[in-house]
Amino acid sequence: MSKLEVKGLYKTLEGVFTLNNLSLTLKEHEVVVILGPSGCGKSTLLHIIAGLIPPDRGKVYIDGRDYTCQTGRVSYMQQKDLLLDSRTIIDNVALPLVLRGIPKELARRQAALHLDDFGLSGFENYYPRQLSGGMKQRAALLRTYLFSSDILLLDEPFAALDAITRRKMHLWLIDLQQRFRSSVLFVTHDIEEALLIASRIYVFSARPAQVRLEIDMQSIPHRPDSLYRLKNRILAELEGE
């Protein structure tokens, strides 16, 4: 059974036709990457899955249950780290636990168990503004993970980072995913990023977004030439050939 299933989504946002009969699935322990041109409606899709905005038509199922328009089930991380400047790193990452009603001290202790894995140990009492972009992004990711560890929606989480930091974050994310086995829906417009981390890729068309191509990375041999050909095929789709 699919962990997450989106069926026949339609959405018109402020008069702009954004999602056109969009369906996709995310299986358990999978990293599914959505690739699409900028402004194609990828973020709108994640907003709908997170329950923040209603679709005009269509449904969102999680573990087979209808979760359309319901917030608080999946965890959602956006491009900006969105850490609270007024809270220390440990309080920022423990936030989802506190919001769930867990006492502050206990929440801190639970969150502290993961600091090492997220490369943040020793920085728990720093304020976000004191840390580098990569660290802030890792803190945001830990907060996302602590909210709900089974389904993570990641909306271009590393787009704001420099190339070297981004590369490090990719390897780290792959390693982390292999250990924690979360199901990840990852949105990006960076093909290299997609090829590196995905188990499956959906390529979206320009607005209104439709699935143009679905690629199972398991079926692609990891040889430079086949990856190169795949990259060109995706590029052609993205450019709307």
Next chain:
Amino acid sequence: MRKYANIAPKTYPFLVIILAVMLWHIGVKLSQVPVWILPGPVQVLQAMISHAALLWHHTQITLTEALLGFALSVALALVLALLLHYLNWLCQALYPLFIVSQTIPLIVLAVLLPLWFGWGMFPKILIIILVCFFPMVINLFNGLKAVDPDILNLFRSMGAKPLATFRLVIMPYALPSFFAGLRISATYSIMAAVIGEWLGAQRGLGYYMTLQQKSFAVDRVLAVVVIICILSLLLVKAVDLLEYLLLPWNRKVYSQQLYQ
């Protein structure tokens, strides 16, 4: 060397003040201006010392008015800014009126209010509120508006209750702007109290000043001016201290990126 470089700028204002006072002293000595027109700093200091008890009495009155008016303005500003933020229709109805309220000449009010409300403390408090509430309301209101909508979305996606979102996100975001308004209002509050007393009072620094001015005791008038400056500065420093204690994350030490 670096240590001195950090401390030096803080001493600049004091150096300027000392320099200005010295020039004032020399100027008065050389030009032989009569004391009833322009006394020197020494005479002003003498006036402060010889009238210390009386000045302290009037200072207490003015300070009480200013603090009371200031506290009421803070309360009013908090309530108004929140109402404006959450009730759009109220915002549209009241916002222009707030601007109009700031265009009323204070001196006219200072004349009229005693006429309507007598010579007691109430009209002074009204003037202080009128002067002080505006910077705080505007700053707090803008601070509340400036919260990143993506953070609000994030909190909504985590299923946070509105009250939790307010406490964790909206309030901490708005507080620095609120303190910016608070600092401006703190500087105004003493002055507003003095203006209130200037035209209709039986006690307070403003009343004392008018009395001394009429008898050409310029040294005592200037002594009061010095007291007003000191009181205002102290109030601003108190606000700074409060901000330092309440907003630890906003301190300069914590706003520098330490690790790459």
